[in-house]
Amino acid sequence: MPVSTTPQGQPAWRLRTTRAQWLGYLAWLAGISLFLLCWKLISDNTMWVFVEDAGRQGSNLIGRMLPPQWGYAHRLWKPMWDTLNIATLGTLLGIAMAFPVAFLAARNTTPHPLVRSVALVIIVSSRSINSLIWAMLLVTILGPGVLAGIIAIALRSIGFIGKLLYEAIEEIHPTPVEAISATGAGRLQVMSYGVLPQVMPAFAGISVYRWDINIRESTVLGLVGAGGIGLQLNAAINSLAWNQVSVIFLMIFVTVLVSEWISARVRHAII
Amino acid sequence: MSREQLASKGKWRRLPFIADPTLRWGLAVGAVIYLVLALSTVDVNWARVAEGASRGLNFLAAFAQPDFISRRTDIVNGLLESLTMTLTSTVIGVALAIPVGLGAARNIAPWPVYLVCRGIITVSRTFQEIIIAILFVVMFGFGPLAGMITLAFATIGFMAKLLAEDIEDLDWRQVEAVRATGASWWQTMNHAVQPQVMPRLIGLSMYRLDINFRESAVIGIVGAGGIGATLNTSISRYEYDTSAAILLIIIAIVLLCEYSSSHVRRWTQ
Numbered sequence: 001m002p003v004s005t006t007p008q009g010q011p012a013w014r015l016r017t018t019r020a021q022w023l024g025y026l027a028w029l030a031g032i033s034l035f036l037l038c039w040k041l042i043s044d045n046t047m048w049v050f051v052e053d054a055g056r057q058g059s060n061l062i063g064r065m066l067p068p069q070w071g072y073a074h075r076l077w078k079p080m081w082d083t084l085n086i087a088t089l090g091t092l093l094g095i096a097m098a099f100p101v102a103f104l105a106a107r108n109t110t111p112h113p114l115v116r117s118v119a120l121v122i123i124v125s126s127r128s129i130n131s132l133i134w135a136m137l138l139v140t141i142l143g144p145g146v147l148a149g150i151i152a153i154a155l156r157s158i159g160f161i162g163k164l165l166y167e168a169i170e171e172i173h174p175t176p177v178e179a180i181s182a183t184g185a186g187r188l189q190v191m192s193y194g195v196l197p198q199v200m201p202a203f204a205g206i207s208v209y210r211w212d213i214n215i216r217e218s219t220v221l222g223l224v225g226a227g228g229i230g231l232q233l234n235a236a237i238n239s240l241a242w243n244q245v246s247v248i249f250l251m252i253f254v255t256v257l258v259s260e261w262i263s264a265r266v267r268h269a270i271i
Numbered sequence: 272m273s274r275e276q277l278a279s280k281g282k283w284r285r286l287p288f289i290a291d292p293t294l295r296w297g298l299a300v301g302a303v304i305y306l307v308l309a310l311s312t313v314d315v316n317w318a319r320v321a322e323g324a325s326r327g328l329n330f331l332a333a334f335a336q337p338d339f340i341s342r343r344t345d346i347v348n349g350l351l352e353s354l355t356m357t358l359t360s361t362v363i364g365v366a367l368a369i370p371v372g373l374g375a376a377r378n379i380a381p382w383p384v385y386l387v388c389r390g391i392i393t394v395s396r397t398f399q400e401i402i403i404a405i406l407f408v409v410m411f412g413f414g415p416l417a418g419m420i421t422l423a424f425a426t427i428g429f430m431a432k433l434l435a436e437d438i439e440d441l442d443w444r445q446v447e448a449v450r451a452t453g454a455s456w457w458q459t460m461n462h463a464v465q466p467q468v469m470p471r472l473i474g475l476s477m478y479r480l481d482i483n484f485r486e487s488a489v490i491g492i493v494g495a496g497g498i499g500a501t502l503n504t505s506i507s508r509y510e511y512d513t514s515a516a517i518l519l520i521i522i523a524i525v526l527l528c529e530y531s532s533s534h535v536r537r538w539t540q
Contacts, residue, residue, distance in 0.1 A: 034358065038354075038358045039355075041351065041355045042352075042355055042356065042359060042419055046411075046412070046415065046416040047412050047414065050412030051411050051412065051416060054410045057409060057410045058410045061409055061410065085309045088305075089309060089310075124522065124526060125522050128485060128526070129518060129522070130485055130486065132401065132489045133488065133502065136502075136503060136507075137330065140323070140326060140506055140509065141327040141330065142319065143320065145315065145316060145319075146313050146314070150313070204288075216397070216399055219399060220399045223401065224492065249398070249402070252397070252398070252402070256397045257397065
């Protein structure tokens with residue numbers, strides 16, 4: 001904390017030096033200017049005429065959504081089942097692929113630094129690309145359907161599970177590993193008896209957490225043709241049947257809340 | 272024979288992950304039944320898959336020679352839009368998330384405020400960004416404004432939830448100490464709560480910036496501006512070299528974000 005002297009010769013305490021204070025002001029100025037510049041770019045690309053009647057449009061939309069067309073709900077069970085399958089099978093496939101990648105990416109279990117960087121590249125590319133983009137790609141490659149959705153979810157999950165799991169592996173206690181290597185165990189035996197039991201709870205927690213996120217993501221994959229309830233959503237929106245859209249929204253809402261509750265319960269039980 | 276007796280004879284087996292045998296076998300049987308049911312309802316058009324395999328190879332090959340040039344202006348415009356949307360939405364979202372987060376912390380907010388704020392968080396977190404984007408595009412018209420509002424709305428739920436959790440387990444002694452000096456509510460927030468949650472808030476904001484950029488790459492699909500529209504067009508026109516270029520740019524920017532945010536986090540802690 002800097003001290004300066006007042007003209008009366010008394011020491012005056014301040015939180016920051018003059019230099020730090022000015023640097024702080026400058027940083028704020030730069031930040032706010034950047035924000036305003038960005039805002040200007042957005043505002044130039046916006047048709048404000050549309051924004052002015054947003055309130056009317058919004059109330060109009062809600063008016064058309066209500067009352068929900070409940071009779072439509074019975075046609076949604078099959079798509080919902082597909083959505084759950086996309087999320088669950090996708091998560092399982094993702095886990096199967098993420099597990100070895102995480103062990104290759106953790107500093108203490110990787111066979112070679114070069115392998116580690118390859119594994120990290122896999123994790124980063126999988127994490128950077130949204131599952132919807134994966135789905136768009138896979139729909140053009142595999143054709144529309146549930147399979148594209150499952151693989152899209154799996155590809156996106158590799159990065160998430162891989163990253164959290166390799167961080168968990170790097171944080172393990174080294175003593176059990178040392179104890180087991182001291183008995184003359186091989187590399188794989190050390191993994192299975194020293195490392196695996198320590199990361200298992202974290203791994204199960206991460207997987208369930210990702211499953212819950214995947215349920216949420218799989219509800220929209222149908223927008224690009226990858227199966228599930230999103231297909232129905234897309235059809236309802238395109239035909240402007242907003243009272244069907246509200247039924248779908250409610251169903252998604254309930255499913256996501258239930259899956260979140262299950263995942264929270266399971267994680268609570270494990271940890 | 273029990274595990275202990277076996278172990279004393281030198282036949283040691285490791286402990287199972289789930290201790291209760293009924294639960295363990297129940298889960299296993301349930302999982303098998305589910306898998307059979309699920310896999311039997313997944314219908315795959317294998318002929319179509321085989322047909323698409325060559326396209327898949329084309330796509331992989333495109334990563335070896337991405338084409339940044341031929342759609343340069345589209346890519347640059349899309350990216351610029353995505354980046355501006357990301358920045359403004361994060362700033363606005365975080366600014367709005369702070370009051371909601373304060374209201375959603377059980378230890379400092381009264382019941383009615385708590386319920387309202389938790390409600391906002393639940394709605395904002397349940398729906399995918401893309402669903403919210405559809406609604407906002409209808410309301411605000413095509414373009415980055417709808418995207419910005421969508422991302423800001425999603426940011427509120429994310430940040431407010433984590434901020435509220437942070438406030439709920441803060442060190443209460445500091446709050447008591449500040450209150451004991453006769454501080455008002457605002458002064459307590461400013462001198463006891465804010466210093467404790469600030470480092471994490473900055474870290475989370477950086478993380479959200481990164482998420483918002485990734486999301487801004489998809490909400491363009493429904494017309495909410497950003498690089499997503501360009502990407503979507505390039506994929507549906509099978510211009511995989513352009514798509515590969517866009518994907519590589521996205522990966523590079525996310526890497527840059529992550530790298531800088533880890534620096535910022537180290538600096539704030």
